[in-house]
Amino acid sequence: MKPAPFSTTPITIADAQQDMRSAYYSGAPGIMSSALVWFTAGMVALHLSAxxxxxxxxxxxxxxxxxxVVFNKMLGRSGKHNPSNPLGALGxxxxxxMIMCLLLAYGVSMMRIEWFFPAVLLIIGGRYLTFSTLYGMRIYWACGAALALAAYPLAVYGASPATGAFAGAGIEAAFAVAVFLMSGRTTRGAAGAAGT
Incomplete structure (x- = not known):
């Protein structure tokens, strides 16, 4: 029997998280997209200017x-959660x-440009902590912590903007692969269980 839509059925947080994981491939395409932006910023810092x-x-x-969203659709996912999913509001x-905090990071860059990328690492790291609730995956605690912990030595030792950007790119790319593999394993497991 097909379950009723969210709007007419009380749902658990686990149901809402499953909808988010299914729609967005557990967030892996978003992390990889972000990693590509960080990498591009690193290349710009290296070859143009901070x-x-x-x-x-x-x-x-x-x-x-x-x-x-494009990557999700290429992977066969919708790239859009159910409109009645209450976790959409958290996202x-x-x-x-994050946008409000990025304004602060930009202000910090006016004082010392080397601090911009560490500041953004802290902001993005904090945001990933909410993804633990959004997707119901503890790996996002590790992702957020890794980004935040990377920010400290980068700021303290005055690392170049390129180094900060490449650090963000590397950490996010690694976690994108990890989340992608975890999501694929979960999907295959669910498909196997459904077939038995």
Whole structure:
């Protein structure tokens, strides 16, 4: 029997998280899209200027979600959660929180440009902690912690903007692969269980 839609059935948080995992491939395409933006910012810092790298990350960040939706569809996912899913509001709230914090990071870059990328690592790391609830996956605690912990030595030792950007790219790419593999394993397991 097919379950009734969210709007007419009380759902558990586990149901809502499953909907998010199914729609967005557990967030892996979004993490990889973000990693590509960080990598591009690193290349800009290396070959052009730190100021242009800052704008590359800020402007490129606006294309992370649209790119992730495209990647999700290429992987056979919808790239869109059920409109009645209450966790959608958490995703939106964390996005607005991140945007407001990015304004602070930009202000920090006016004082010392080397601090911009560590500041954004802290912001993004904090946002990934909410993804643990959004997707019901503890790996996002590790992802957020890794990004935040990387920020400290980068800021303290005055690492170059390129180093900060490449650090963000590397950490996110590694976690994108890990989440992708975890999601694929879960999907195969669910398909196997359904077939028995």
């Amino acid at each position: 100021a242009q790298a800052v704008w590359t990350l800020l402007i490129g960040g606006m294309f992370i979600h649209p790119a992730a 939106m709230a964390s996005t607005f929180w």
